Amino acid sequence: MIRSLTIAVLFIFTETYAQDTIKYTPKDTTAEYDYLTISELQQKIDNILSDSNFINANWGVVIRSLQTGEYLYNKDESKLFVPASNLKLFTTAAGLSLLGSGYRYTTNIYSYGDINYSTLEGDLIIQGTGDPTFSGRFYNGDIFKVFDDWADSLINLGITKIQGNIIGDDDLFDDQGLGEGWSWDYETYWYAAQSSAISFNDNCIDISICYDSKLDSIIIKYSPVVKGIIVINDVVPVSPGSGSTDIDIYRERGTNIITVSGTFSKGSDTLKTYATVLNPTLYAMIVLQDRLEKKGIKVSGYAIDIDDYGRNIDYTKVQYLFSYFSPYLFEIVKVINKGSQNFFAEQLLKTIGHEKKGFGSAENGIIACKEWFSEIGLNPDHIIMTDGSGLSHLNRVTPQQIILLLRHMYSTKIFGAFFNSLPIAGVDGTLLRRMKNTKAENSVRAKTGFISFARSLSGYAFTGDGEPLAFSFIVNNFNVPVKLAENLQDSICVLLSNFKRKSTE
Structure with a gap:
């Protein structure tokens, strides 16, 4: 035995x-x-x-x-x-x-301005500490779950309007998103996503590719659909007998313009792939603003990262709202x-x-x-x-x-x-x-x-x-x-x- x-x-x-x-x-x-x-x-x-x-x-x-x-x-x-x-x-x-x-990341959310009834008369500040879990990995595939919960927390605090910007403070990490010695041609692919103190969805977009027989064309969908992300469809459908599915993606350097190219067999099942994004903090803030507005919170300003804010944030003068705690290490x-x-x-x-x-x-x-x-x-x-x-x-x-x-x-x-x-x-x-x-x-x-x-x-x-x-x-x-x-x-x-x-x- x-x-x-x-x-x-x-x-x-x-x-x-x-x-x-x-x-x-x-x-x-x-x-x-x-x-x-x-x-x-x-x-x-x-x-x-x-x-x-x-x-x-x-x-x-x-x-x-x-x-x-x-x-x-x-x-x-x-x-x-x-x-x-x-x-x-x-x-x-x-x-x-x-x-x-048992270590957990703590992301603090602050208001930089007075809260007057249901209106935040100023900016919403997100202070990132490097949490990589703002995605669907721990939430049954729902990539928006964390940000939607933040929106609910704001609503529970009585805030339904923000007369300012959504600011991502990523200053606790450096700005070197790519690792030393990484090959330049890795940049587009999910396995070379940039690191950042604030992230969203592994700093990638999700892309699905399928063939529509009624239109006799390739349909490409991506998520999240937000401003600043452009996806170009350059995929050619081929009959199963004359070609196979061979897809590549390329993000133009220094942009969030992503081209999906290659061939897709008409007999293939839906293919899911990913592409990295430039400036992950700004990307995350754009998505957050979009989710806040979908939840009924009106935002008068813009989504910006701390580098574009023009000044340092004095955390002795902000008002703490709530925190998000990551899963355990x-x-x-x-x-x-x-x-x-x-x-x-x-x-x-x-x-x-x-x-x-x-x-x-x-x-x-x-x-x-x-x-x-x-x-x-x-x-x-x-x-x-x-x-x-x-x-x-x-x-x-x-x-x-x-x-x-x-x-x-x-x-x-x-x-x-x-x-x-x-x-x-x-x-x-x-x-x-x-x-x-x-x-x-x-x-x-x-x-x-x-x-x-x-x-x-x-x-x-x-x-x-x-x-x-x-x-x-x-x-x-x-x-x-x-x-x-x-x-x-x-x-x-x-x-x-x-x-x-x-x-x-």
């Missing part, structure tokens, strides 16, 4: 306690396992990594027992590799450790790691900088993270960190440093929050379709990573004995389809999940 492993983890948030129990039960307890010595296990891994497709590539691999501390496998563990989104492990671990799993890091959400990761990095160094910049966030790395025994000189998401090709880490991070988190009270944020093999997140119908399904939790010429997978696995392992697989500089790299990584995970130590060892 295969024994199960239960790890009880307690974590604290907002003066309450939540029991988070992590359980692993092998998928098939009747199947045969691979009883191997460590040297036999190592030989099998060597055979997997010797695949001729990767003769020009570089592999960094570490596998370590969390039960005994023993290294089961090492390959170039101390060399620097481009980690891609495996860097999110460092960002989220630091965020949970430095801010606490342990929920936010699930978005970052399970979906590999770059925008959320960049927001978290700058939040660390704001909370620990007084100002929300990537530079301050990295300084605070590296100080924490040093405290837990990671050599910060072996971690070259330029952003929070891993999208930059300038990032470098060693597989050994990833293992040390994973091992440290395993020993902490916030391990449950960290562990539960990772994709589960064959079940969810970026591992949904990988390792299905193997013993690795539901027993491997790991963060994926991919940018050009880099594919990584690091996390936790459980052997057939229920022994917990930390592993890191990074491959750089390959020139074959990325699926082949995934197959090798998955093969090792399946091997580990089937592995049982021979009783002679």
Whole structure:
């Protein structure tokens, strides 16, 4: 009978306690396992990594027992590799450790002027702190829920008219929306959305594309529909037999003019895609004004960001109205790691900088993270960190440093929050379709990573004995389809999940 492993983890948030129990039960307890010595296990891994497709590539691999501390496998563990989104492990671990799993963003709303009966005779001020959750992610897909709730709060305060502007104060973060080392041609796409102290809908618009047979044309809809966003339809319908759906989007640099182009098969289902926006704070304020007016609150002024306001806001002279509190950080890091959400990761990095160094910049966030790395025994000189998401090709880490991070988190009270944020093999997140119908399904939790010429997978696995392992697989500089790299990584995970130590060892 295969024994199960239960790890009880307690974590604290907002003066309450939540029991988070992590359980692993092998998928098939009747199947045969691979009883191997460590040297036999190592030989099998060597055979997997010797695949001729990767003769020009570089592999960094570490596998370590969390039960005994023993290294089961090492390959170039101390060399620097481009980690891609495996860097999110460092960002989220630091965020949970430095801010606490129960951390919540607080967005304060103020009036800058007197309230006379139902009229605010002045401006409405939104002071942003970097909250990335003004979207439908936590509200059943309703992207307007947060702003509609703000409108209801104003109405409950008796305010139905604003004789001033809607001002977004994003000065707690810097204005560097894009990460250092990001490719210029990423800018349009959702995975390179700009960071900002005030955001809306991941700083993107949602675009849907479908074929209308009655009109024999392509219909493009987008949301939110607000002033300043222009979407151009340049998509050509093609019959299923003569072409396939191949869509691209492009936002003209320095504008919010977005062109959707390519071909769309008449037999295709509706396609949903996304495009980033320029000036996220202004975008959010325009949407907020639109929602206020739809709720019956008349706004006489304009939606503007703080840079266009022309003066600093004296918060000793404003009137506090209400606050919005985000979901807890342990929920936010699930978005970052399970979906590999770059925008959320960049927001978290700058939040660390704001909370620990007084100002929300990537530079301050990295300084605070590296100080924490040093405290837990990671050599910060072996971690070259330029952003929070891993999208930059300038990032470098060693597989050994990833293992040390994973091992440290395993020993902490916030391990449950960290562990539960990772994709589960064959079940969810970026591992949904990988390792299905193997013993690795539901027993491997790991963060994926991919940018050009880099594919990584690091996390936790459980052997057939229920022994917990930390592993890191990074491959750089390959020139074959990325699926082949995934197959090798998955093969090792399946091997580990089937592995049982021979009783002679």
